[in-house]
Amino acid sequence: MSEVVSKFRNILEIDNASILKNIDMELERVMLNINDINTDEKKREITIKLEITPLKDRKRVYVKANVASKLRPAKQTEVTLFNVKEESENGVVVNVLQEITNAPVGQINIDGDIQEAPAPIKIGILGVE
Missing domain, CATH: 2.10.70 (Complement Module; domain 1)
Incomplete structure (x- = not known):
């Protein structure tokens, strides 16, 4: 049985997969934050935002990608x-x-x-x- 090779790409693969690379970088930040014993066990988030703006002729679109994460702050230290x-x-x-x-x-x-x-x-x- 031969493999079917797709001629199409995923939107996350545009610009040499820079969006995927940014997701990986944010995931690394999230994992470092999770592994930090000075943070709590609450959830972290990675948000991927794609803005797609049509240009005047509507035959082209401008894509702006933003990848961001919400991390947990370090726990407060209290000492007497x-x-x-x-x-x-x-x-x-x-x-x-x-x-x-x-x-x-x-x-x-x-x-x-x-x-x-x-x-x-x-x-x-x-x-x-």
């Missing part, structure tokens, strides 16, 4: 920090922010690791030390 004022050796007061950890500092977890205090964030130390 202690705000402590410390005086440097020079007598300059600086703010120190200390992150509050889920486990108390010094506690041993199930893996035998000891919870260490995260390094503090010092604000206003430029030119102090």
Whole structure:
């Protein structure tokens, strides 16, 4: 049995298949967004819009293709920090922010690791030390 070869192309194949290439690029963006653990599990969308405008003689048409995706934003991060004022050796007061950890500092977890205090964030130390 011989294969039937079509003499016609699909509209998505015009301009060296640039529309299909754009769809593939948007699909890659969507998949990267889905694989990002900082985004939620809600749906993403790829929209393909074709505008077809007849020219004056109506024997030709102008085709404009737009491929766009709707991605999910990164989840909001919320952290509580202690705000402590410390005086440097020079007598300059600086703010120190200390992150509050889920486990108390010094506690041993199930893996035998000891919870260490995260390094503090010092604000206003430029030119102090």
